[in-house]
Amino acid sequence: MPPSFFLFFCLLLLSLLANMSMTLSLNQxxxxxxxxxxxxxxxxxILSDxxxxxxxxxxxxxxxxxxxxGSNTVTSIDLPSASLAGSFPIAFCRLPSLSTLSLPNNSLRSTIPATISACRNLTFLDLSANYLDGLIPPTLSDIPNLLFLDFQENSLSGEVPATFxxxxxLETLNLTNNLLNGSFPVILTNVTSLKQVALAYNNFIPGPVPPHLGNLSNIEHLWLSSCGFIGAIPDTFSQLKKLSNLELSYNSLAGGFPSIVFQLGNLYQLELYNNSFSGELPKKGWSNLRALRRIDLSLNSFTGTIPVELCKLPLSSLGLSDNNLKGLIPESLAKSPNLYDLRLFDNSLIGPIPSDLGKVSPLMTLDLSFNKLFGEIPRSLCEAGELIDLVLIGNSFSGELPASLAECKSLQRVRVSKxxxxxxxxxxxxxxxxxxxxxLAENLFSGSVLLLSGGGVNLSSIxxxxxxFSGGLPAEIGSLSNLVELLASDNNLTGGLPDSLFKLKHLVTLDLSGNVLSGRIPVEIEYLKQLNELDLANNKFTGEIPNRIGNLPVLNYLDLSGNSFYGNIPSGLASLMLNKLNLSDNRLSGEIPSVFHKDVYRDSFxxxxxLCGGFSLHCVENNQSKSRHNLWLLRFIFVFSGAVLVIGVVWFVFKYHSIKKTNQGVSISKWRSFHKLGFSETEIIHLLNEHNVIGSGASGKVYRADLSNGESVAVKKLWKTSDGQKDEFESEVETLGKIRHKNIVRLWCCFNSGNSRLLVYEYMAKGSLGDVLHSTKGRSLEWSMRVKIVLxxxxxxxxxxxDCLPPIVHRDVKSNNILLDEDYGARIADFGVAKFIKLANQGSESMSVIAGSRGYLAPEYAYTLHVNEKSDIYSFGVVILELVTGRKPVDPTFGERDLVTWVQMTxxxxxxxxVVDPELEYESKEQIYRVLDIGLLCINSIPMNRPAMRTVVNLLQESAVDALWTKRLSDVEFLNEKLSKVSEFQIGAVRLG
Structure with a gap:
């Protein structure tokens, strides 16, 4: 046999053996x-293939x-946000070449098994945002080549293992937002390969910042917010030459700002806000921070002036808000070529804005509110064409608004009031x-309101x-299709209400009080179906009050005082559920409807x-003098009633059978049930009368129907929409017809035919949480009941x-949409604006209009109309604040602020x-504080840093049953436990809005 043939045969045999081995390997x-x-x-x-x-x-x-x-084996498994549930699949660790395992944002439960160390070849492990609990297995350090480890957003507890x-x-370690409750893991300072460490928002035992952190010579990102640190920042931080991002917010650090930090020559971002620093900001040493670009020292107690040396740095973002700074804003700030974000609000700064601010920098956000600044606004603020937010509230600026602002097409918010x-x-x-x-409120502006046809299409609040301001309201106002709020009180406006005003179908608040407006209120007022507040007080309106105002389904504030209205109080007002009614100082006459004979309306007339009746006594004598005159009418009534009795009975019987036949014939084909029912559609229809009305929703009335089987149901009767879009009826049926949960109100059935569109729900005996909490009943709402409701x-x-597929965003979470049963069990209700979120999108979905209620809208959603579940979480956080404080989301005592702002500042x-409700004086304050902290977490202004709802549930459950919380949150600086902010470690550079 020739040698070459023998060599070829050996090679062929080896190839076959290799292929067989690879096939066996793949099959395994x-x-x-x-x-x-x-x-x-x-x-x-997801795994169907x-x-x-x-x-x-x-x-x-x-x-x-x-x-x-030539091998081809599994090296990576990447299944993010796939809704996978169950225990960690240890079978993955039997894949011999697996180096990347990424399963974030799923529903993996139970503990992380110690046998995970069998994944010997892993370099990347991400199990973040799951339901993992228990201890972190110490065997993880047995994985020799692990570079990246991310367990954030779980419920892991105990100590960080000493074996770490x-x-x-290891280069990246992220354990943020867990329940770790041991000592801070100083052992990590031995891992000098670490570049990124994030241990924020855990419950570590309070103690000093470990000086050994200076050993992390390669560290670039260090995120240690809310880790229980007390005392000062150690001098050893000067050894961290590669540090670019340092975050130590929400700790209890004390003393002056440490000069040693100035030696961090490569520092890129420094954020130390909301600590207990006091004293003046250092005037020198800033020039050593040659690479510093972002600095945030907000929410501290710094005094003195803003250091000029600091402002000479090429900063991109400077935040010194909510301190006690005084003096001038340094002119050197205007020379920074990268400055896009400047926030100095809530200080005592004086003087003008630097004259060239914005001239050489791409300024996007300027907030100087609530200082003592004066002078004119520089014309250069938007010279780069990127200015988005201009907020100058509460200063003493004067002069005219520069014409250059009218050319600033990038602007989204202009707030120059007061x-x-x-x-x-x-x-x-x-x-x-x-x-x-x-x-533009509370200034000295004059001239006309000149809305441009086709312009201002995104205006939501004016x-x-x-x-x-003088002249009339412009006809172009009707083109502002997204307008939600128009506040124009205390001006010199004249003329009548333009017809185009009634095209604003999303208008919630209309305040034109204190002007010189005249004419009648058009009957078209009934077209403003979303109108919640109408204030036309102290004008020169005349005529009769339109009865059709009673057709405004959600109106609860009506002030028509100080005008010249005459005639009777329209009966339609009796159908409204008004919290405030003021018809005083007009020329009204006749009887005050009996529905207004209540103390709450004592000063309304x-x-x-x-006017007669109610609280008016002057017309009692007139009524007595008329009584004798009306005796003949009583006699006539008795005679006439006998004459028409027979005709009336015949007509009633005929009409009854006619209606019954019509109802039965129509409803049989249009009735749709979602549960086994013990009643018929005919019985429901005949119980819908005004005596059974229990409330009004955004687009119809709600009735209580007591059935013949002894049960009660709630029936929502909706008005027919005029456009072709999918309306509230279809939204509720689409949503509630598909879901089943003990804390979601049950939709028994629905009926749709012509103008009769009914939704039949289970009846909730205690009404809504809002009604109970903000009435005299709220005094009896003990803390244990409030915790049960919120959970x-x-x-x-x-x-x-x-758990819904696809996920559902409610979009109108508020206390009035949380209903209570006889035992104060809570159900989420009112899904008229709910939205199914497309899984493929995995982000926010833009809506064409604002959905939600004032005081509950998340800042990013109220006007940008971007929808995701984080908007619901913000609204739910407001509900938590309501339960803790006992206050409404919007209250006159807050001034321009709302409940969220008031709570945060207080x-x-x-x-x-x-901020705690005085009615909870004798309750457990520690538990109340814990729930408050959860609410503060939910209202984080940055959507990404709000917890998922499943995390909120876990936190609430733990606050209700775990006594360890008392120890974890005993320090006063843990007020904002679990509150987070965006870190560049998590999502890169984010420009805060």
Whole structure:
């Protein structure tokens, strides 16, 4: 046999053996992956293409293969946000070449098994945002090549294992937002390979910042917010030469700002806000921070002036808000070529804005509110064409608004209220394409309101109260299709209400009080179906009050005082559920409807001498003199009633049978049930009368129907929509017809035919949480009941966000949409504006209109209309604040602020005890504080840092049953436990809005 032939034969044999080995290996990998699949619940069928009949898994969803030498084995499993549930699938660790395992944002439960160390070749492990609990296994350090480890957003507890000090190659460790409650893991300072460490928002035992952190010579990002630190920042931080991002917020650090930090020559971002620093900001040493670009020292107690040396740095972002700084804003700030974010609000700064600010920098956000600044606004603020937010509230600025602002197409918010601006507003400002909030209130502006046809299409809020505007409301106002709020009180406006005003179908608040408006209120007022507040007081309106105002389904504030209205009080007002009614100082006459004979309306009718009844006594004698005159009428009634009795009975019987026949004939084909029912559609229809009305919703009335079987149901009767869009009826049926949960109100059935559109729900005996909490009944709402209610509601929302396919965003979470049964069990209700979120999007979805209620809207959603579950979480946080404080989301005592702002400012300046409902005086303050902290977490202004609803449920459950919370949150600086802010470690550079 020739040698060459023998060599060829050997090579062929080796190739066949290698192929057989690879095939066997692949087949075994298929077996391992199928075993892992069988241990998981896959509601979205993400793993549907994992087929055991395949020879190779390399084309399966989430699987990546690779390898050298001709091999092709599984090297990566990447299945983020797939709704996978179950225990950690240890079968993955039998894949010999697996180096990347990424399963974030799923529903993995139970503990992390100690056998995870069998994944010997892993370099990347991400199990973040799951339901993992228990201890972190110490065996993780046995994985020799692990570079990246992320367990954030779980419920892991106990200590960080001491074995973590054995890692030799680990570069990234993220354990944020867990329940770790041991000592701070100083052992990590032995792992000098670490570049990124995030341990924020855990419950570590309070102690000093470990000086050994200076050993982390390669560290670039260090995120240690809310880790229980006390004392000062150690001098050893000067050894961290590569540090670019340092965050130590929400700790209890004390003393002056440490000079040693100035030696961090490569520092990129320094954020130390909301600590207990005091004294003046250092005047020198800033020049050593040559790479410093972002600094935030907000929410501290710094005094003195802003250091000029600091402002000479090439900063991109400077935040010194909510301190006690005084003096001038240094002119050197205007020379920074990168400055896009400047926030100095809530200080005592004086003087003008630097004259060249914005001239050489791409300024995007400027907030100088609530200082003592004066002078004119520089014309250069928007020279780069990128200015988005201009907020100058509560200073003494004067002069005219610069014409250059009218050319600033990037502007979205203009808030210059409570200053001394004068002259006419530049015409172009009214029509800027992206401005959604225009606040010019309480200045000295004059001239006309000049809305431009086709301009200002994004305007959602116009506030021009307290100025000298004159002329009439422009007809172009009807083109502002997104307008929610128009506040124009205390000006010199004249003329009548333009017809176009009644095209604003999203208008919630209309305040034109204190002007010189005249004419009648058009009957078209009934078209404003979303109108919640109508104030036309102190004008020169005349005529009769339109009865059709009673057709405004959600109106609860009506002030028509100080006008010249005459005639009777329209009966339609009796159908409204008004919290405030003022018809005083008009020329009304006749009887005051009996529905208004209540103390709450005692001062609602003063100054109308011809009104009778109720609290008016002057017409009692007139009634007595008329009584004798009306005796003949009583006699006539008896005679006439006998004459028409027979005709009436015949007509009634005929009409009854006719209606019954019509109802039965129509409803049989249009009735749809979602549960087994013990009643018929005919019985429901005949119980819908005015005597059974229990409330009004945004688009119809709600009735209580007591059935013949002894049960009660709630029936919502909706008006027919005029456009072709999917309306509230279809939304509720689509949503509630598909979901089942103990904390979601049950939709028994629905009926749709012509103008009769009914939704039949289970009846909730205690009404809404809002009604109970904000009435005299709220005094009897003990803390244990409040905790039960908020936990029930949280579980309902968690079901919508995490267990429905696709997920559902409610979009109108508020206390009035949380209903209570006889035992104060809570149910989420009113899904008329709910939205199914497309899984493919995985982000926010833009809505065409604002949905939600004032005081509950998340800042990013109220005007940008971007929808995701984080908007619901913000609204739910407001509900938590309601339960803790006993206050409404919007209250006149807050001034321009709302409940969220009031709570945040009061807690930061005075402490938690100053916001707790006085009715809870004898309750457990520690538990109340814990729930308050959860609410503060939910209202974080940055959506990404609000917890998922399932996390909120876990936190509420723990606050209700775990006594360890008392120890964890005993320190006064843990007021904002679990409050978080965006870190560049998590999401890169984010420009805060």
């Amino acid at each position: 990998e298929v077996v391992n992956l199928i075993e892992a699949k069988s241990a998981l619940t896959d509601p979205n069928k 994992w087929n055991p009949a395949d020879d190779t898994p390399c084309h399966w969803t989430g699987i990546t293969c690779g390898g050298g030498g 000090g054995k890692f030799r190659r 200053n001394k601006f004068s002259g006419e507003v530049p015409v172009g400002i009214w029509g800027l394409p992206h401005v959604y909030l225009l606040d 506030t021009i109260s307290g100025n000298g 003063l100054g109308n001498p011809d 029930d509601a949280a579980e309902g929302l968690s079901y919508l966000h995490h 807690v930061n300046k005075k402490g938690r005890d100053h």
